[in-house]
Amino acid sequence: MLRLAIQKSGRLSEDSLNLIRECGISFLSASYKLKTEATNFPLEILYLRDDDIPGYVQDGVADLGIVGQNVLVEAGFPGLEVEGLGFSKCRLSLAVPRAAAYDSIENLQGVNIATSYPRILGDYLAERGVKANLHTISGSVEIAPSIGLAEAICDIVSSGSTLLGNGLREVETVFRSEAVLIAHQNLSPEKQELLEQLQFRMQAVRRARR
Ligand code: ATP
Ligand code: ZN
Numbered sequence: 001m002l003r004l005a006i007q008k009s010g011r012l013s014e015d016s017l018n019l020i021r022e023c024g025i026s027f028l029s030a031s032y033k034l035k036t037e038a039t040n041f042p043l044e045i046l047y048l049r050d051d052d053i054p055g056y057v058q059d060g061v062a063d064l065g066i067v068g069q070n071v072l073v074e075a076g077f078p079g080l081e082v083e084g085l086g087f088s089k090c091r092l093s094l095a096v097p098r099a100a101a102y103d104s105i106e107n108l109q110g111v112n113i114a115t116s117y118p119r120i121l122g123d124y125l126a127e128r129g130v131k132a133n134l135h136t137i138s139g140s141v142e143i144a145p146s147i148g149l150a151e152a153i154c155d156i157v158s159s160g161s162t163l164l165g166n167g168l169r170e171v172e173t174v175f176r177s178e179a180v181l182i183a184h185q186n187l188s189p190e191k192q193e194l195l196e197q198l199q200f201r202m203q204a205v206r207r208a209r210r
Helices: 013-022 050-059 069-075 118-127 161-165 189-209
Strands: 002-007 035-037 043-048 064-068 081-084 090-097 112-115 133-136 152-157 168-177 179-183
Touching: 002 013, 002 050, 002 189, 013 189, 043 050, 050 064, 050 069, 050 179, 064 069, 069 081, 069 118, 069 168, 069 179, 081 189, 090 118, 112 118, 118 133, 118 168, 152 168, 161 168, 179 189
Parallel strands: 002 043, 002 064, 112 133, 112 152
Antiparallel strands: 035 043, 064 179, 081 179, 090 152, 090 168
């Protein structure tokens, strides 16, 4: 039996459950449950916080997972990715206060930047020769400039309205993300075969949606 970890409740949850159902896999879902077993495919679904999913799949506690590429890469396990799923598209961007002068990434030299993505941002800045002071905070990153914690932020953006509402403007796109299917690196041949069946169905669902 394959174990698939998905987000318990959040922006990935509904689309993840819909994708599994559209693959013709039936299961009872109860929001208070931590796991459910499918009735017509050898699959067990685990409901977890998205941040925990890459580590569980890396360790083999779960065989498969559905998670944002942003969370996967930040966790340090990009090699677990099997395929893009086309939903939960968003980007990780740098933003500065609307009135701040900004003409290039060089302006961030020595600046304090608040983010929940120190690894992705650190790599991005290092590739461009920029040394900034990264302050890692886990939520409400966009208020950091207004409370004097940082002069810039790097956070997830989809429409930009949260940035505008906090008096910020987007200046650089650091990373583009979508939901991805991830898999443990050393699946047994039986599980590998089930994964291929599941991928075949997922690809058919995506073709039918287009
Ligand atoms: P958890 O409680 O599981 O830790 P969370 O608060 O970290 O949840 P969500 O806000 O539910 O996470 O976002 C989950 C993922 O959805 C993000 O990591 C990202 O890949 C994607 N995402 C985030 N914001 C958006 C958005 N505005 N539009 C589309 N996708 C988004
Ligand atoms: Zn999370």
